[in-house]
Amino acid sequence: MELLRETPLIGRHREQKALLAPFGGWNMPIQYEGGILAEHRWCREKTALFDICHMGEFLYRGDIVAGGLENVFTFSVASLPEGRSRYGFLLNEHGGVIDDLIVFRLAKDEVMIVVNAATADNDFGVIRSRLKAGAQFSDISDATGKLDPQGPLSRDVLTELLGRNISSVPYFRFITTDILGSKAIVSRTGYTGELGYEIFLPAEKTVELWDKLLKDPRMKPAGLGARDLLRLEVGYSLYGNDLDETITPLEAGLEGFVNFDTEFIGKGALLRQKATGLKRCKVSFRVGSRRSPRHYYEIWSGERKVGVTTSGGFAPMLGCGIGLGLVSPEGAAMGTELTIRHDNVSMPATACELPFYRGGSVRK
Amino acid sequence: MPDIYYTKEHEWVKVDGDIATVGISDYAAHQLGDITFVELPKPGKAVKQFEVLCAIESVKAASDIYAPVSGTVVSVNEALNTRPEIVNESPEEAAWMATMKMTDRSEVAKLMNRGQYDEYRKGL
16 A cells, blocks of 8 residues: 655644545545635736645756756757746756746845646656766755745735745745745746745744744635646646646647757657658647536547547636647647547537636736 | 435435436435536336436446336426536436336335435445
């Protein structure tokens, strides 16, 4: 039997009557008492607090170029200014995505890398194998807590509770600041499409910060169920669904996060794929009813099966089903009429642009 | 007072003469979580006991709903088309899904009464 890991907040989740379920090897809150739709709405309108301690954090110390970190990801770390973060990929030699991640430039010779929980151990080994002697590289996941306050009121709440310096942090930038007597990183990033923050702090301070934030009536806890709806409504990819080692960033519609001016493992495969043309590509679609597509339903165009869904669900803000998928290129053009099929269920859908939901506060 | 019976698949049925009203139990609604879609059966549809009657979807999963008795669908609860959340708010009252004209009233012998159903649930 697989032994599930628990975050420092497991006791709080039980007290708050969370429904717990395995996610990426961790026993995580899927929802609390109010339910997924209520938590989703609270995040879109107020501020939701997510326990994201399960995600992995690595610390790199050393010269970015000489230590080899410059050539590990699909973008240049050396060109990333201090205080900024960047999203991108760790690829295998075939251009498949080993993980999607965010790199934080803490200092000239110091970088934090934040990765998915399920892939963290493997990522660490892969990254380490690509570094050169002399670079210091450590897994700080166990020592690091991560709380994500997300929602249009998050700036107001954090500014009042944690300090005025938070109010001016722009999107994809972060500050290092004192929280509860410890050094913490407050980053203007998230996974909901709303104005929000990711707070990294020592693991032993996580419960104290959780309690402090939840004393504010504008803040309520939300689980991974709401988080999945929130990210899908704005079209963010989920590793394990929309991305994996057999899918390249080009197929996943994420070429914008690949910088071909840098050298990285997998670049050759991506260039070959660009030259020969994609055999399959990302499609985003709206269902013509309240029906929800789910992972791995079939996608048809006319009488032809053109691909499969990689994510799907109900979009509360739109009142219809939405989904992402991988299809042969003729099925991906905007406006293409599709049929999503599974067993005896068949739902008409239309290929559309992302994001599905455009009203989010993410850049406000 | 109509008699109320439950299935192992967590449907309820209220039997009044030869008319059966069908829905899902409080327990089932809670387990499914927020309901986002109810596929109602078409009036006139004939179905045998324990065969698929219609379907329901929540934010978490899609499930079939089985006919607790054999019969023909007479009417459906159209309110669920626009407000499927009624299933969470009032699963055993307002969120009835269909009425059926029963073909064999003796089939209720294969169902559970409330006390038996509560015992059955405890064992799950």
